Amino acid sequence: MIDLAFLDGLPVAVMGLGKSGLATATALRRSGADVMVWDDNPASRAAAEADGFRVVDLAAADLSGFDLAGLAALVWSPGIPHTHPKPHTVALRARAAGIEPVCDVDLLGRAERDAAFIGITGTNGKSTTTTLIGHVMAAAGRAIRVGGNLGTPVLSFDPLGSGGTHILEMSSYQLELTHSIVFDVAVLLNITPDHLARHGGMDGYVAAKKLIFRGQTGNRTAVVGVDDALSRKIYDDLAETGAQRVWPVSAQGPVAGGVYAQDGWLVDDTEGTAERVAELARFPALLGAHNHQNAAAAYAACKAAGVPAATIAAAMESFPGLAHRQQLVATVPTGNGGVRFVNDSKATNADATEKALATFDPIYWILGGQAKDTGLAGLEGYMGRVRHAFLIGEAQEQFAAWLDAQGVAHTRCGTLDIATSKAAGLALAEAKPSACVLLSPACASWDQFANFEKRGEAFAAYAAAIAKAQQQSGSADE
Numbered sequence: 001m002i003d004l005a006f007l008d009g010l011p012v013a014v015m016g017l018g019k020s021g022l023a024t025a026t027a028l029r030r031s032g033a034d035v036m037v038w039d040d041n042p043a044s045r046a047a048a049e050a051d052g053f054r055v056v057d058l059a060a061a062d063l064s065g066f067d068l069a070g071l072a073a074l075v076w077s078p079g080i081p082h083t084h085p086k087p088h089t090v091a092l093r094a095r096a097a098g099i100e101p102v103c104d105v106d107l108l109g110r111a112e113r114d115a116a117f118i119g120i121t122g123t124n125g126k127s128t129t130t131t132l133i134g135h136v137m138a139a140a141g142r143a144i145r146v147g148g149n150l151g152t153p154v155l156s157f158d159p160l161g162s163g164g165t166h167i168l169e170m171s172s173y174q175l176e177l178t179h180s181i182v183f184d185v186a187v188l189l190n191i192t193p194d195h196l197a198r199h200g201g202m203d204g205y206v207a208a209k210k211l212i213f214r215g216q217t218g219n220r221t222a223v224v225g226v227d228d229a230l231s232r233k234i235y236d237d238l239a240e241t242g243a244q245r246v247w248p249v250s251a252q253g254p255v256a257g258g259v260y261a262q263d264g265w266l267v268d269d270t271e272g273t274a275e276r277v278a279e280l281a282r283f284p285a286l287l288g289a290h291n292h293q294n295a296a297a298a299y300a301a302c303k304a305a306g307v308p309a310a311t312i313a314a315a316m317e318s319f320p321g322l323a324h325r326q327q328l329v330a331t332v333p334t335g336n337g338g339v340r341f342v343n344d345s346k347a348t349n350a351d352a353t354e355k356a357l358a359t360f361d362p363i364y365w366i367l368g369g370q371a372k373d374t375g376l377a378g379l380e381g382y383m384g385r386v387r388h389a390f391l392i393g394e395a396q397e398q399f400a401a402w403l404d405a406q407g408v409a410h411t412r413c414g415t416l417d418i419a420t421s422k423a424a425g426l427a428l429a430e431a432k433p434s435a436c437v438l439l440s441p442a443c444a445s446w447d448q449f450a451n452f453e454k455r456g457e458a459f460a461a462y463a464a465a466i467a468k469a470q471q472q473s474g475s476a477d478e
Contacts, residue, residue, distance in 0.1 A: 016077020122189025369443030
């Protein structure tokens, strides 16, 4: 666990007692800080109190008095609104007392000043790229820790110090609350509309993403995807300023001075030589143009960190991919090569789902849940790949109307188990070459599942049961 000895004996408040909040409170207590905690959920407060933490109602506390105005830090859970759409009362009171909330990543930066930091952000592809960078750096023999928004609370890391590298997936929420880290390598993959209410609109969201480059100068490196207009503008601005080294990356062809995918190859032009460094077909866990951009970004980040090109390419070949991101969970053999079951539960918006729809064909598409504001906008051009859609969750009727307008056959299923069964039945009956039963919901999971992981795990279990039943049926027929 990270040593926060610089806060020994000082008063520190923790707002929000989820996974990262509890890890923060634990690290602070072990480091000798005077810790007070709060969560709006009574059950979370009771659990913290049972664990020996001092529970203080930060919303009711007098922030102008001794208790909180003298805080050394207010550590804020990134999931709690502190500005938009409506700032939490604690955030308002804290700022009125001159206390600026920070997140756990900020404390990591203060504690591990001798370590290197690689940060990755973007609307989509963050987790794959972060994990891929970690995989390559580990293969290169580097001392690393991988976490942040990816799932591992950063204060539960073991310290690294000089020679080590923290590889952090950074959400827009975390970037707004992190002031103590200047990333040695900062990666921005893409920007499309998401979380707009939390940032007061698109301008606020873009501004939050740009914070990944805050403070970079000299030999630090900015790696910027240039396949969307907003990110391209950020690249142009950084390149014009010239404060740091700036490398563009693209899945759509050549970009001078950067890394890109072209004609099935990953090409490195960072030194002006346009050298083919790896055949993309050799990366089985990185299918589709979106993953080619992820591969280009990861390659650029690792090269900037000093990893040789040959080592990067070799490590990418062994990358296993991520659960819930276009994850092949089962295959049922047919006369035409088999029906694949692909778990893309992490696709919680249309832009993420677009990546999967562009990768597979034909598709028996399972979608729905708790819809985002953007709905299914932008997916119209992929409907020719969809043989049939199977709808679940709160968005079922909304999405059915959209599919009607696109002329796509669909079935209202309500729940994931029914949708998986019906999709498998039709896919197996039609037995088309390269058929894919695809869970890519374009929705949050909270109407029926605790999170997208639980949704993906359920789909994988249903698919495995179907595959097992088909195998047993085939054996019986023999």
